[in-house]
Amino acid sequence: MKCSVFCVGLALQDTILTLDRIPDHAVKVYAKRRHEVGGGPAATAAVTVARLGGHALIAARTGEDNTAATMRREFEAVGVDTTWLRAFPGVQSSGAVVLVDSRGERLIVAYTDPELPSAADWLEPKSWGDAVLCDLTWPEGALRCLHAARAAGIPSLLDADISRHASGTVAAIVGAADHVIFSRPGLAQFTGTDSIEEGLRRARRASHTLVGVTDGADGFFWLEDGNLRNALPPRVGVVDTTGAGDAFHGAFALALAKGRPVVDAIAFSNTVAALKCTRPDGRAGLPDPAELRNFAPGLDLDWLVAGA
Structure with missing residues (x-):
């Protein structure tokens, strides 16, 4: 029986444009290539779980439009359960334009219908x-799933990126999760400090099993027994970082579902995210177990290939 991860939050459609340099002022530029692919933190995490052989379910809100139909087809093509992907009439599905430069860095402009x-x-x-x-984009959905997980005694993971929601709302979601992994900007926004160590100390709650932060090539930082720890990802030639953080969260959630120790879950997630960065087009570059084994032959993947 496959381990199952229930993912709640944002599903959107990305238009990814590749160019030499992301402009720093208003100007007309021409992209070198264009690609359409699904995105969103919880959604890409769900696809990550499915690509790695786990059973993923996505709970998200869309409109009743062509974008929603495209997203649903992509989920189903990779084996993500769409039972809880709900379409609402009279609203637009979410979308984003992603600019990716020659170093693989990106600028994201996202839109979610306020209705x-x-x-x-x-x-x-x-x-x-x-x-x-869950991610922070849908507070009501996040709180519902986190409270249900706590009541059921199953592990929960929050992808804590930057948020448009009130600080009190975000604090309630952070407090409801037992594993919280921030992005570096998300941690700074939530805690009011650019210091990773001080930020993690301010963010940590007594109910947390783990509080940590992803910081790109500098890896993952977390507090353990009051001390700051760091795990570096494999060094790779970066092509596109779009979706790397989401891939980390999806891999970590699958490791939690399998009951893996935290240190093992971190090493696994770092590797998944790093390999994703070597490929273009967001979630289109997410790896499967065979690709992971070829990329990192020294990584223990027996627990994964034996049946995720």
Whole structure:
């Protein structure tokens, strides 16, 4: 039986434009290539889980439009369960334009229809699986899944990136999760400091099993027994960082679902995210177990290939 991760949050459609340099002023530029692919933190994490052989479910809100139909087809093509992907009439599905430069860095301009219904009372699965993962884009959905996970005694993971929501709302979501992994900008926004160590200390709650932050090539930082620790990812030639953080979260959630130790989950997630960065077009570059084994033959993947 595959381990199951229930992912709640944002699903959108990315238009990825590749160019030599991201402009720093208003100007007309020409892209070298254009690619359409699904995106969103929770959604890409779900695809990561499915690519790695786990069972992923996505709970997200869309409109009743062609964008929603495209996203649903992509999810189903990679084996993500769309039972809880709900389409609402009269609103637009979410989307983003992503500019990727020659170093693989990106600029993201995202749009979510403010008229998307916020209520999450329709989200009533019979089972929340072996782990839940949520992002900060849909507070009602996040709180519903995190509270359900705590009540059921299953591990939860919050992808804490920058947020448009009120600080009190974000604090409630952070406090409801037992594993919280920030992006570097998300940690700075939540805690008001650019210091990783001080930020993690301010963010940590007594209920947390883990609080950490991803910081690109500098790896993953977390607090353990009161001390700051760091794990570096494999060094790679970066092509596109789009979706790397989401891949890290999806891999980490799958490791939690399998009951892996935290240090093992970090090494696994670092490797998944690093390999994704060597390929273009966001989630199109997410690896499968065979690709991971070829990329990192020394990494323990027996638990994964034996049946995720």
